[in-house]
Amino acid sequence: MLKGDPKLAMARDRNSETALHVLARKPSIFSNKNQGLFRRLINSC
Known part of the structure; x- marks a missing residue:
């Protein structure tokens, strides 16, 4: 995603x-339970 639009790395939300x-703030996304989902998300990009 960053290769397509490097500005995303520094983009900020309303906060x-x-x-x-x-x-x-969401370390659970990196847990073993979610690792397959996270890996698929990364690979799809």
């Missing part, structure tokens, strides 16, 4: 947060 800020 002035980047996607990394949001992901950092």
